[in-house]
Amino acid sequence: MAQTLYDKVWQAHVVDQIGDDNLIYIDRHLIHEVTSPQAFAGLNEKNRKVRRPDRTFATMDHSISTRSLALDACGPQNALQLQTLAQNCEEHGIKLYPVGHRKQGIVHVMGPELGLIQPGMTVVCGDSHTATHGAFGALAFGIGTSQVEHVLATQTLKQSKAKSMLVQVNGTLPTGITAKDIILAIIGEIGHGGATGHVIEYAGEAIRALSMEERMTICNMSIEAGAKAGLIAPDETTFAYLQGREFAPSEAHWDAAVASWKALHSDAGAQFDTIVTLQAEDIAPQVTWGTNPGQVIGVNAPVPSPDDFQDPIEQESARKALAYMGLSAGQKLADVAVSHVFIGSCTNSRIEDLRAAASIARQGKVSKSVTAMVVPGSAAVKRQAEAEGLDTIFTEAGFEWRLPGCSMCLGMNDDILTAGDRCASTSNRNFEGRQGRGARTHLVSPAMAVAAALRGHFADVREFQE
Numbered sequence: 386m387a388q389t390l391y392d393k394v395w396q397a398h399v400v401d402q403i404g405d406d407n408l409i410y411i412d413r414h415l416i417h418e419v420t421s422p423q424a425f426a427g428l429n430e431k432n433r434k435v436r437r438p439d440r441t442f443a444t445m446d447h448s449i450s451t452r453s454l455a456l457d458a459c460g461p462q463n464a465l466q467l468q469t470l471a472q473n474c475e476e477h478g479i480k481l482y483p484v485g486h487r488k489q490g491i492v493h494v495m496g497p498e499l500g501l502i503q504p505g506m507t508v509v510c511g512d513s514h515t516a517t518h519g520a521f522g523a524l525a526f527g528i529g530t531s532q533v534e535h536v537l538a539t540q541t542l543k544q545s546k547a548k549s550m551l552v553q554v555n556g557t558l559p560t561g562i563t564a565k566d567i568i569l570a571i572i573g574e575i576g577h578g579g580a581t582g583h584v585i586e587y588a589g590e591a592i593r594a595l596s597m598e599e600r601m602t603i604c605n606m607s608i609e610a611g612a613k614a615g616l617i618a619p620d621e622t623t624f625a626y627l628q629g630r631e632f633a634p635s636e637a638h639w640d641a642a643v644a645s646w647k648a649l650h651s652d653a654g655a656q657f658d659t660i661v662t663l664q665a666e667d668i669a670p671q672v673t674w675g676t677n678p679g680q681v682i683g684v685n686a687p688v689p690s691p692d693d694f695q696d697p698i699e700q701e702s703a704r705k706a707l708a709y710m711g712l713s714a715g716q717k718l719a720d721v722a723v724s725h726v727f728i729g730s731c732t733n734s735r736i737e738d739l740r741a742a743a744s745i746a747r748q749g750k751v752s753k754s755v756t757a758m759v760v761p762g763s764a765a766v767k768r769q770a771e772a773e774g775l776d777t778i779f780t781e782a783g784f785e786w787r788l789p790g791c792s793m794c795l796g797m798n799d800d801i802l803t804a805g806d807r808c809a810s811t812s813n814r815n816f817e818g819r820q821g822r823g824a825r826t827h828l829v830s831p832a833m834a835v836a837a838a839l840r841g842h843f844a845d846v847r848e849f850q851e
């Protein structure tokens with residue numbers, strides 16, 4: 386029978402059947418400081434060892450400062466969490482990339498960089514944006530702390546199979562439109578719960594044309610569509626990205642690996658539970674106006690009115706969102722001033738994101754009324770950006786240039802907004818209080834974030850194209 390990519394990866398990892406569920410084997414386990422301490426505590430209490438330390442990799446990203454390398458820069462509680470991770474990794478023989486290490490970074494940025502994620506693998510992490518790694522044709526999803534403990538102890542996980550959704554993006558992406566705009570447009574189309582219970586496979590000409598970094602941006606936000614995971618079938622782009630990376634198959638094994646990866650695609654005639662189709666030419670630069678990522682419009686569209694929605698729940702949600710965001714129906718986004726701009730997060734902090742941001746930043750200066758920062762996703766991205774002189778472009782334009790980490794994506798470190806602040810952010814979540822209590826988040830692409838920084842209000846990045 387014709388199989389989907391998801392079927393193939395799933396089937397190759399089933400170890401056992403438990404009732405209606407399966408026990409699946411986990412190839413890679415990524416860990417960070419926030420969701421691992423209790424898991425290790427549970428393991429230690431039961432006197433258990435980590436089953437496969439060689440398949441487990443750790444980094445520090447959430448609770449760290451991106452202004453200083455000091456572990457206690459964000460206070461004693463964060464320091465304790467970070468020290469606990471270091472101690473647990475030491476005791477259990479797990480490779481850790483701590484703050485200051487040349488391979489440290491946001492878990493979803495540094496993992497792929499090291500070649501840890503390969504087509505056909507199962508990948509888990511106690512973090513919802515583990516979906517990012519699906520860009521490699523891996524089945525990658527976030528797990529809770531008790532599941533982290535289970536994977537540490539057994540290298541397996543009990544799971545039930547999800548439904549499948551095909552999101553097909555046809556056509557060619559217009560100039561100035563990015564992967565971030567594609568995924569926001571998809572979520573705008575299906576709603577922020579639109580893929581609940583599904584694993585999404587992204588396909589179509591516009592997806593095939595994307596680089597690996599752009600594919601990661603797409604898969605990253607599968608979670609914001611409600612999906613369990615998002616995948617893209619591996620192809621030459623994937624293989625070229627992986628070749629030569631530290632943990633990628635060695636030269637002696639490379640050809641055999643690629644040959645097996647080439648079978649990882651949905652067969653002709655494979656059945657999906659749900660199919661969604663978008664046309665790339667229809668996508669404008671996206672800006673969220675509300676408090677979930679599905680509340681999104683093209684930059685030139687008016688802010689909607691609750692009456693524009695049929696569903697009473699959506700109407701109520703729009704009403705609440707407009708009140709929280711301090712916006713009114715019919716308003717133009719070009720009239721909405723921003724106080725902060727954040728370029729970073731596991732969605733948009735890779736080198737291509739920073740290049741796109743710099744290409745706009747070199748055209749002007751950050752508005753006096755805006756505080757703007759660029760936070761590279763990993764130490765490797767930071768080094769590369771500095772080698773290309775991007776840091777100078779940013780600082781000369783008036784942006785802060787930071788150390789790698791999650792930073793202002795969420796309020797767990799020293800980058801927290803205050804009530805009433807309005808931020809154009811390249812991150813992935815915009816719920817109430819995400820970047821600080823009472824703060825307002827608008828999700829955009831890196832280029833759109835810079836456009837807002839320079840103008841002091843939202844602007845169509847296509848006006849900046851040289």
Ligand SMILES: CC(C)[C@H](C(=O)O)[C@@H](O)C(=O)O
Nearest residue numbers: 419420447511512513514795
């Ligand atoms: C801290 C962590 C558990 C959390 C997540 O899982 O998503 C964080 O990364 C986030 O983006 O909110």
Ligand code: SF4
Nearest residue numbers: 514730731791794795
């Ligand atoms: S950058 Fe943001 S979304 Fe990504 S892992 Fe860190 S906190 Fe979560």
